[in-house]
Amino acid sequence: xxxxxxxxxxxxHPNYVPGWWRYGSDYDADPPKLRFDWLRYMDNLLSCLDQGxxxxxxxxxxxxxxxxxERCLDALTLLMDKVRDYDDExxxxxxxxxxxxxxxxxxxxxxNVCRSVVSDSLEIFKSHMGKLxxxxxxxxxxxxxxxxxxxxxxxxxxxxxxxxxMQSQLMYGQRDNFYDWSRAPTSPFHPSYEDYQAAGKMKIxxxxxxxxxxxxxxxxxxxxxxxxxxxARVRRLTNVGATMTEFPFLASKRSLMLRNQFLIFxxxxxxxxxxxxxxxxxxxxxxxxxxxxxxxxxxxxxxxxLSGKLNSAFLExxxxxxxxxxxxxxxxxDLVPVTISEFGSACxxxxxxxxx
Numbered sequence: 238x239x240x241x242x243x244x245x246x247x248x249x250h251p252n253y254v255p256g257w258w259r260y261g262s263d264y265d266a267d268p269p270k271l272r273f274d275w276l277r278y279m280d281n282l283l284s285c286l287d288q289g290x291x292x293x294x295x296x297x298x299x300x301x302x303x304x305x306x307e308r309c310l311d312a313l314t315l316l317m318d319k320v321r322d323y324d325d326e327x328x329x330x331x332x333x334x335x336x337x338x339x340x341x342x343x344x345x346x347x348x349n350v351c352r353s354v355v356s357d358s359l360e361i362f363k364s365h366m367g368k369l370x371x372x373x374x375x376x377x378x379x380x381x382x383x384x385x386x387x388x389x390x391x392x393x394x395x396x397x398x399x400x401x402x403m404q405s406q407l408m409y410g411q412r413d414n415f416y417d418w419s420r421a422p423t424s425p426f427h428p429s430y431e432d433y434q435a436a437g438k439m440k441i442x443x444x445x446x447x448x449x450x451x452x453x454x455x456x457x458x459x460x461x462x463x464x465x466x467x468x469a470r471v472r473r474l475t476n477v478g479a480t481m482t483e484f485p486f487l488a489s490k491r492s493l494m495l496r497n498q499f500l501i502f503x504x505x506x507x508x509x510x511x512x513x514x515x516x517x518x519x520x521x522x523x524x525x526x527x528x529x530x531x532x533x534x535x536x537x538x539x540x541x542x543l544s545g546k547l548n549s550a551f552l553e554x555x556x557x558x559x560x561x562x563x564x565x566x567x568x569x570x571d572l573v574p575v576t577i578s579e580f581g582s583a584c585x586x587x588x589x590x591x592x593x
Contacts, residue, residue, distance in 0.1 A: 238522045238570050239580050240562055242286075242293050243374060243397055243446075243533035245330050246316070247300030247309055248273055250537055253412065257542045264334075264342040264412075269304055273312045275537040278547050282539055283319060285552050289563025292323060296397070296577040298330035298374040301365075302358040304342055310365045326576035327366070329393075331358045332376030332413075333384070344376075344413040348383040355387040372577040374398050374533070378405070378416040385433040389441040395581035397531065399445040400499045423448055425584045426591040436593040442581050447500040447518075447530050449510060500532030502558055504551035511561055519568045527589060529580060530562060 248271040252261030263270035286293045297320055300309040310317075317327060333354045335345035345351060363369050372395040373388055380398050388396055404417040420434045425444045429437025500508060508514075515530075522528035534555065541548045565572050575583075584590055 238518060238565055238572050239527070239529040239575050239583070240293065240572055241397075241444075241529065241531040241575055241577060241580055242295045243531065243577065244295050244297045245300075245374060245376070245533060245535050246297045246313060247330060247535075248305070248312070248537070249275060249540070250535070250542070251412075260540065260542050260545055264304075265340070267336065267340065267342075268306070268308075269342055271305060271308055271312070274545055275540040276312065276316070278539045279316055279319070279536075281547060281552060282536055285556050286323075286559070288556055288559040289566075291563055291572065291574060293559055294323065294325055294574040294576050294579075295320065296326040296328050296372060298328045298372070298397075299362070300330045300332070300376075301362045302331050302334060302354055302376075303361070304332065304334040307361055307365050310362075324576075326372065326578055327370065328372035328374065328397075328577060329358060329362050329370040330374050330376060331355055333379060341412065344379065344415055346415060348381060351381065351384050352387045355384055356391055359391045359393070369393070371395060372397060372581070377414045378403075378418070380416060380418070380433050382431070382433050385428055385439065385441065385443075386430070389439055393441060395442050395444055395577050397444045397446070397533075397577050399443050401445050401448040403448070403498060418445075421445060422591045424591045425581070425589060427593075429593065436591045438593065442584060442590070444531060444577060444581060444584070447514070447532055449498050449514060500530065502532055502534040502551075502555045504538050504548050504554060508558055511558065515562065515565060519565060519570050522570050527587075531577075531580075532558075 248262045250257045250261050251264045252258050253264065254261060260272060260274050262272050286295065297316070299313060331354065333345045333351045334342045335347070335350050337343045359369060369392050371393070373393045374396070375384065375398040378398050378400055385396070399421050400418045401421045401423045402419060404419045405414045418434060422436060423445055425442055426436040428439045428441065428443050429435040430439055431437070518528045518530060538551045539548050563572065
């Protein structure tokens, strides 16, 4: 059983996201005013990766796109130095941003803009790091035929953006979080040139996040519940810093309302049903000889966005989830922490790929 952790490694969440009004990055400015307050808790996060007698490897997807230039890479220098000692991987995380009529940075769906952003982002990464990344994860889980093609054209070998069975139709004042993976396979696949959600003949390998969707084609869901999308449209709530921590709900009640449909490690969502998921993965590994688990997280959530202090709930949930994953070994299944590129290379060598 291979286990892969992916980190969308960037600045604090934007200040228009509910709860981040005080410590969030300002994407109404040009250039954006980036904040990295969470980095003060970097060592807390790194120590959390040692659980159950294992050190879990991470693929750190470093934010690099024209809106932020090299500023994220500069801010993350110490983190990069530390994780290289663990043989972790440094990939690229790209947000396809443009300026709108109100001079705000928003997600662009213009395919010419998207292709240009992808290419420019990889050039920035190469200039700063001395080489191109092997792996990528797109911001807000966005993908299109054009973006997938550009990633392949520019030399990316593995992508880990796919969330099988999920879609999102914009959030936070219609600024971001638009994507569609509603028809995607649940196992690694080479996408089709005509349809990034279908297996085909592209060279790039898509490695889907672990999903609670059992079969491709299962009815898709919106990643954000209807009530949350409705609240997010009321801008005055965002401006005053409305957040789930201020609503009169116990943490257990919030986790029920934000029930996960894919593997994400977050203070605001608990992986309800992980035990059943892991049991099915153990069965899968026994029946076909291999299986994998891929989940992701945002390091900035280590910081409480209201107080700026360490968000202990994030680390507690994260550590508990990793410990639960580590218990797989009690079932006689070997657990192997790997990076995206290491797993992708094994998939290609051993032909663990969904066929067209």
